[in-house]
Amino acid sequence: MKRLTLTLIILCLAILPSSAPSATINGQNYVPITAWAKANGLRCAWLKRGDVLAATNRNTRLVFDKDSRMAEINGINVVLSYPVASDKGVLLAARMDLDSTVRLLMSPSGYLKPDPIKTICLDPGHGGKDTGNHTFWRSEKTYTLALALELRDQLKRAGFSVILTRSKDTFVDLPNRPALANRRGADLFVSLHFNATKAAHDQVQGPETYCITPVGASSSNAQGEGANYGATPANRCESRSLLLAYQMEKALVQNLGVPDRGVPRARFAVLRDATMPAILIECGYMTHPAERKRIYSAAYRQRMAQAIVKGVLAYQKLTSPQRARPGSMASGSGSRAEAAAKPARSR
Numbered sequence: 634m635k636r637l638t639l640t641l642i643i644l645c646l647a648i649l650p651s652s653a654p655s656a657t658i659n660g661q662n663y664v665p666i667t668a669w670a671k672a673n674g675l676r677c678a679w680l681k682r683g684d685v686l687a688a689t690n691r692n693t694r695l696v697f698d699k700d701s702r703m704a705e706i707n708g709i710n711v712v713l714s715y716p717v718a719s720d721k722g723v724l725l726a727a728r729m730d731l732d733s734t735v736r737l738l739m740s741p742s743g744y745l746k747p748d749p750i751k752t753i754c755l756d757p758g759h760g761g762k763d764t765g766n767h768t769f770w771r772s773e774k775t776y777t778l779a780l781a782l783e784l785r786d787q788l789k790r791a792g793f794s795v796i797l798t799r800s801k802d803t804f805v806d807l808p809n810r811p812a813l814a815n816r817r818g819a820d821l822f823v824s825l826h827f828n829a830t831k832a833a834h835d836q837v838q839g840p841e842t843y844c845i846t847p848v849g850a851s852s853s854n855a856q857g858e859g860a861n862y863g864a865t866p867a868n869r870c871e872s873r874s875l876l877l878a879y880q881m882e883k884a885l886v887q888n889l890g891v892p893d894r895g896v897p898r899a900r901f902a903v904l905r906d907a908t909m910p911a912i913l914i915e916c917g918y919m920t921h922p923a924e925r926k927r928i929y930s931a932a933y934r935q936r937m938a939q940a941i942v943k944g945v946l947a948y949q950k951l952t953s954p955q956r957a958r959p960g961s962m963a964s965g966s967g968s969r970a971e972a973a974a975k976p977a978r979s980r
């Protein structure tokens with residue numbers, strides 16, 4: 634993303650609490666990370682001078698890379714909406730990324746209005762004539778369904794009601810999947826997929842957990858699916874979806890010991906019309922020789938389902954009504970907007 638540093642337009646006079654200048658880059662308001670960190674109780678140190686910056690305090694460790702959209706937030710990779718830029722040796726990040734994505738994930742507790750979770754809609758990717766990825770004679774649709782059925786049983790044992798967008802090898806149109814979740818008043822929507830890659834297929838492995846792209850930002854996926862920059866129904870609860878995606882990626886990486894491919898953002902058809910927190914998990918790569926062996930194993934899928942349940946429970950812990958404290962809402966604009974825009978699910 635070197636073009637962004639080339640298109641650095643102007644230093645303007647917007648003032649941070651620490652009096653550091655902000656900048657407008659490609660139409661986005663950027664602020665020096667050190668100044669933002671100081672204002673948020675974090676101390677910065679270079680991990681690689683001029684290129685990699687860490688911002689830390691007792692509870693938080695953030696790592697930002699020059700020209701990269703990937704930031705590390707407490708050990709988990711999260712894709713920012715805009716790449717980190719550099720100006721005269723100072724790293725800058727988009728204010729929108731810092732004030733919504735980073736701040737929310739740094740201290741989610743109390744940031745979002747509590748919300749009980751009763752019903753979870755599971756969406757096994759593909760089905761019927763839509764086989765999904767094909768690796769040798771194996772089809773993605775087979776394993777997404779097998780994982781969903783295992784996960785359904787585990788979630789029920791954990792006390793949740795579960796609905797499925799398909800429970801057999803049947804074709805379901807993409808728009809019908811979130812539509813079912815909306816109609817049935819599901820509290821969470823979890824779409825399950827397995828990934829594939831042509832390049833470096835014997836190296837690329839691990840899960841990635843998608844959630845909706847913020848309004849105005851471009852998506853992380855190469856195809857930029859649905860890449861108009863407007864609001865989708867899913868943007869009404871994008872902070873919750875981000876928190877769910879983050880907790881899910883963390884649970885998968887920590888419990889399965891697999892590489893962290895991060896939390897990217899995309900306007901996938903199954904995500905953009907969901908009116909509840911919604912994520913799409915690419916649970917691993919069918920093109921990776923070792924990972925696909927695990928994916929084809931019922932015992933490993935059982936462990937994967939256990940990790941996904943842990944992700945749901947971690948999210949629930951951070952957003953459950955028991956955590957409600959009057960006046961405990963943080964002052965971030967994202968939380969206020971989201972609390973006000975809590976979707977009417979029966980619509």
Ligand SMILES: [Zn+2]
Pocket residue numbers: 758759765766773826827
């Ligand atoms: Zn898929």
